Amino acid sequence: MDTARRRTRLVVTALAAAALGLGLTGCTNAVAMQPAPSANAAACAAAQVRLPDTVSSTLTLRNTTAQATAAWGSPSAVLYHCGVPVPTVSDLPCFAKGSVDWIRDDRGGQIVYTTFGRSPAVQVVIDTTKATDSVLQDIGPAVETLPRDGHRCLDPADVDG
Numbered sequence: 001m002d003t004a005r006r007r008t009r010l011v012v013t014a015l016a017a018a019a020l021g022l023g024l025t026g027c028t029n030a031v032a033m034q035p036a037p038s039a040n041a042a043a044c045a046a047a048q049v050r051l052p053d054t055v056s057s058t059l060t061l062r063n064t065t066a067q068a069t070a071a072w073g074s075p076s077a078v079l080y081h082c083g084v085p086v087p088t089v090s091d092l093p094c095f096a097k098g099s100v101d102w103i104r105d106d107r108g109g110q111i112v113y114t115t116f117g118r119s120p121a122v123q124v125v126i127d128t129t130k131a132t133d134s135v136l137q138d139i140g141p142a143v144e145t146l147p148r149d150g151h152r153c154l155d156p157a158d159v160d161g
Contacts (some may be wrong), residue, residue, distance in 0.1 A: 037085035077130035
């Protein structure tokens with residue numbers, strides 16, 4: 001009879017531990033994201049710790065599941081990846097917001113902004129129904145810590161044609 005009680009206790013303990021584990025993971029607020037190829041760059045870590053807790057006045061920072069990423073809003077309205085491939089040439093619109101140059105790629109309900117002239121590069125995806133490019137101004141102080149690589153946006157008057 002002792003053996004039967006021990007087995008029952010063991011089964012009950014195992015089930016309780018499994019339930020507790022599932023309960024704890026079910027409560028997480030983390031946004032599932034994948035790290036960019038160069039997410040482990042030291043400069044990404046330096047920028048990461050400077051990201052604001054809130055963007056667009058109302059969207060709060062959430063936990064993510066990948067290195068050098070961030071997400072604001074619930075559901076996520078803004079996604080941030082540091083360590084994406086560095087663009088060198090683009091025919092997409094390029095503009096400065098503060099001291100950071102950005103390439104704009106309009107994809108309908110989302111706009112993807114990628115830093116230009118910074119290495120490692122940052123990509124910010126904004127859901128246009130929930131946020132505007134004012135987010136770039138909010139994260140600018142963090143992103144401007146990334147090293148410049150010598151490239152910059154050119155005014156059309158700067159290009160010989």
